[in-house]
Amino acid sequence: MRLHRNLCFATVDGLLLIFNEGKYADKVVQQLLKRDKRWGSRDRGFVAETTYDIVRWKRLYAEIAEIKEPFSRDDIWRMIAVWATLKGVKLPDWKYFENTPQRKIKGRFDELSKIRKIKESFPDWMDELAAKELGDKIWSKEATALNIQADVILRVNTLKTTKEQLKAELFDLDIETEEIPNHISALKLAERGNVFTTEAFKKGYFEVQDASSQLVAEYLDVEPGMRVVDTCAGAGGKTLHLASLMENKGQIIALDIYDNKLKELKRRAKRAGAHNIEPRHIDSTKVIKKLYDKADRVLIDAPCSGLGVLRRNPGSKWNMQPEFMERIKKTQAEILNSYSKMVKSGGKLVYATCSILPSENQEQVSKFLASDNGKEFTLVKDKKILSHVSGFDGFYMALLEKK
Secondary structure, eight states: OOOOHHHHHHHHHHHHHHHHHOOOHHHHHHHHTTSOTTOOHHHHHHHHHHHHHHHHTHHHHHHHHTOOSSOOHHHHHHHHHHHHHHHTOOOOSOGGGTTOOHHHHHHHHHHHTTSHHHHTTOOHHHHHHHHHHHOHHHHHHHHHHTTSOOOOEEEEOTTTOOHHHHHHHHHTTTOOEEEOTTOTTEEEESSOOOOTTSHHHHTTSEEEOOHHHHHHHHHTOOOTTOEEEETTOTTOHHHHHHHHHTTTOSEEEEEESOHHHHHHHHHHHHHHTOOSEEEEEOOSHHHHHTTTTOEEEEEEEOOOOOGGGTTTOTTHHHHOOHHHHHHHHHHHHHHHHHHGGGEEEEEEEEEEESOOOGGGTHHHHHHHHHSTTGGGEEEEEEEEEOHHHHSSOOEEEEEEEEO
């Protein structure tokens, strides 16, 4: 691999925005990729992957480079020098790389790799919390797994096509896919690539959705003709999956406190050919109360720390603060208590998060079941997914039934 000056400049600019101004990595990368129309897919790939790589390993690279935040432009160049040295990329004869101590970099890496929170690049508080909740041994394995770049996983939209048909159509475009055991609608790309420009995507034949995330809608045990409420629908990844499982029959009420996300859901639903979705903006408690005892199925894909999806959102570990954890756990408990009232007798509820922490998962469910409202429910089953075991995102889901 050769380093190109304009691609490195773009990466430096992006990293300064992410590290010093707290901008979201995915939004910054999106903007960077529009910077030069002459860039080919390999150029854009370099900018995106290098930016994410340095965000992922920020702590390790900063410790090796002996720099501290807020980072100067020269500091970011030092981090790129560390990244290149450890990746075996030859440093060009540019002023930014003058006197780069490559032997010292490798020595510092060997030395710092003995300390997990630096080796795996996590803030102190996050490393301590995860080790406390999961145990040292499991957290060490999970921390390593959460730093592996996520595969691109597609969810086949069975309202429009089949897995076999989509596989064949993509194969004709030289996009090879693999099936994933125990994931009914999932296809994994054999090689990373941009699938959003394909006709198959434009025609709504698939969505990009991690394999673990695809298990949530299936866990809800929906049937065509039911009334289902997706309470934290967002832009609708799981809502669309529910629509396909219900064969467009029945009603899905998609709720969210963010109206702009529901507008995105409408656009995605149109492309997917999902006609049984009714978005409703939660602008007051009345929206929730109107649905009490009305739903056959309720999905609570609760807001959470997102520690299970750090493979695809590495920047979130640097933006999150310890106090956020207490706030989010309080929110989860409130949502579970309030939204569970929508389930009618004999109906079912799934509580899910993309977190790996028991305090956001099993402990929330246990506390709810011990509460006055929760005593009406029984736990049917739950599932904990860890990245180092599955190879996919960390997730949790619990199926509860109302007596």
